[in-house]
Amino acid sequence: MEVQSQLSKLEGVNASAWKVAKSSDGTPVAAPVHPYLDNPSDPIIAWRKGMKIEVEIAVKLRQDLPVRTDRAYDRDDVEAAISEAYLGAELVWSGISEGGSISFLAFLADRLGNMGYVRGPALPLAVLEPGSTFPLRLLLNNQVAFDAAGQHPTKDALTWLCDYANNPFRPAAALRAGSIVTTGSLCGAIEITDPGDVSINLGEQVLLNFAVRSL
Incomplete structure (x- = not known):
């Protein structure tokens, strides 16, 4: 986490958006999302060979979730701290060719392979209900890449956020009010083989459109 922080400072990352996940041994972890594009009109993300896309639900915190030492956060605590939910898309690409398969710690330092995040339109908070599924259609260059029911891999979009909130070793400054937190893919990780739309x-009705370009 310290190396991750130093690398982020070198790149000028503004840590207002985070992704939460689990390590290979089940430890809750997080990484700043960069670049984070907050519902822009014509978003463009740099394309890299081997880049993948994950369609996700992101949430915004209305209040801090400080590290607790007296008792754990339950799901209701975490849900009560959320003010908004959004459709979003994470672009995943790691500078480590093996990703997390050789060294998860190195992959964590590389911000868990994050290469950018586009935040889209607001969603009703009801999308956070455990067991929720959503008709999801993903087009890459007008070709269907996913067209099925989208669902979080744990069947609860708040699982990894709750786990991370209860990690006593996380930075004290993490999970502050106003932060955007991504929750995990609804469709797995799908490769974007070529730059395009x-x-x-x-x-x-909920749509999100952007472009990946060779920059």
């Missing part, structure tokens, strides 16, 4: 449709 990305279009995401969640349900009947």
